[in-house]
Amino acid sequence: MTLENLTLGYERRPVLRGLDGVVPAGELLALIGPNGGGKSTLLKALAGLLAPLTGRISRGGLKAGEIAHLPQAAEIDRSFPIRVEEFVALGALRRCGLFARFDASEEARVASALAAVGLTGSEARPLEALSGGQMQRALFARLVVEDRDVILLDEPFGAIDAATTRDLLALVARWHAEGRTVIAALHEFDIVRRAFPRALLLSGEAIFWGDSQTALSPQNLELARRRAEFAPEVRAHAL
């Protein structure tokens, strides 16, 4: 994926300015930086949910809809009466369409996805009965069923328990080993250091893009912090 002079924002007020760069296939990239620095905004633009104000994104032949996107947990209405199994099966929507029956191979996919995230046995539970961590597991299972080459994760480990984080990180590592591109917006620096070889530090613009140890150096973090302080309008637009 190639980003060219990309400026992103809402209602003409830019959140992220002048981003250039290339995400090679198979990259495992963390987006880090202060709140309102543009992490979620960039993910939304990559997923095709937000049109760039200027510049362009080329997705290497993929259509925007062919990129999997894990939204922040709060963006889904969990009171909706649906069972875990049915929710995870929605990942097959693009293959089956809105009208066709889900066939046996899709059912097998759903079962193995539930096993991969440790939700076997919870198939028939209603979505609203899940804890925050279990909900995140269900969302990851849906991504497994979607089976995409590029996967975007928006704060996947916010406010969930350690065991869930460990299991889901193992899944991310598996995706990386399978050659998929994974881009995740993260707050947890220890996870970035441990599991993400490369990082893009954002604070209204790209502060650093490269290996994650350097991105997390005190100098770079200080630079990002100062950039955020001098741009209050960026903070005001934090979502």
Add this chain to the structure above:
Amino acid sequence: MLYDFLLAPFADYGFMRRALVGALALAVSGSPLGVFLVLRRMSLAGDALSHAILPGAALGYLVAGLSLPAMTIGGLAAGLIVALASGAAARFSALREDASLAAFYLVSLALGVTLVSLKGSNVDLLHVLFGSALALDDAALYLLAGVASVTLAALAVFYRALVVDTLDPIFLRRSSRLGEFTPFLFLALVVLNLVAGFHALGTLMAVGLIMLPAAAARLWTRDLPATLALAASLGALSAYVGLLLSYHSGAPAGPAIVLSAGAAYFVSLSFGRTGGVLRGIGQGRGR
């Protein structure tokens, strides 16, 4: 004796049978739509839309008097315009959606009442506002039955799209080209039912038969297909009980039907298995 009370009104009088058929058609197609309105947190939007069709129907009335096609076309046009406009206003203005809905609905109501009063009598105004369930002619019955059939067919075909659009609209837009159109399809179905319903129950009452059984059904089960079936059944039951009530007490039919649905709602609110107040207290979790 029991026969006299429960069945004779419908066996003896054609207008009661017609009223029952019309109200049943509206209940069976409108209540499931109501379930989706509740799930989408659009209960008030349904109310606003029901008011919005009033000026359109009134314009039809100004042009052609109490004519079914004119008022139907006027109501449909006005309902669809307001559905689109309030969606746009919410997206592009600083006001939140509920404020713009309230604005549309107050203005529509005032405009509709004014338009009808310009030409007609208070009787005509009452007809438009509260319907005339006991005076449904063939054309109105065909309209109600036709709209019910179209709605149920559309619900069956687009069920998955509606479910996903309600649960996770961004995901639907990412996964299917139909995603963008689903909300509009849904609103169009709601407007269609409101317009058909207003001949039977009036613009102000039709939405009651759509929302109340749906809200009541949500309090009994967490399973969506069961909720839809229960809502349709409660709606049908309210239609029957309401007409009986109206026949025996002389109360106007539309409000009697909505009152019956209201009774079903309050019973559910008290005793409902999933979210009833007394259940909540009994389990020590006041929800």
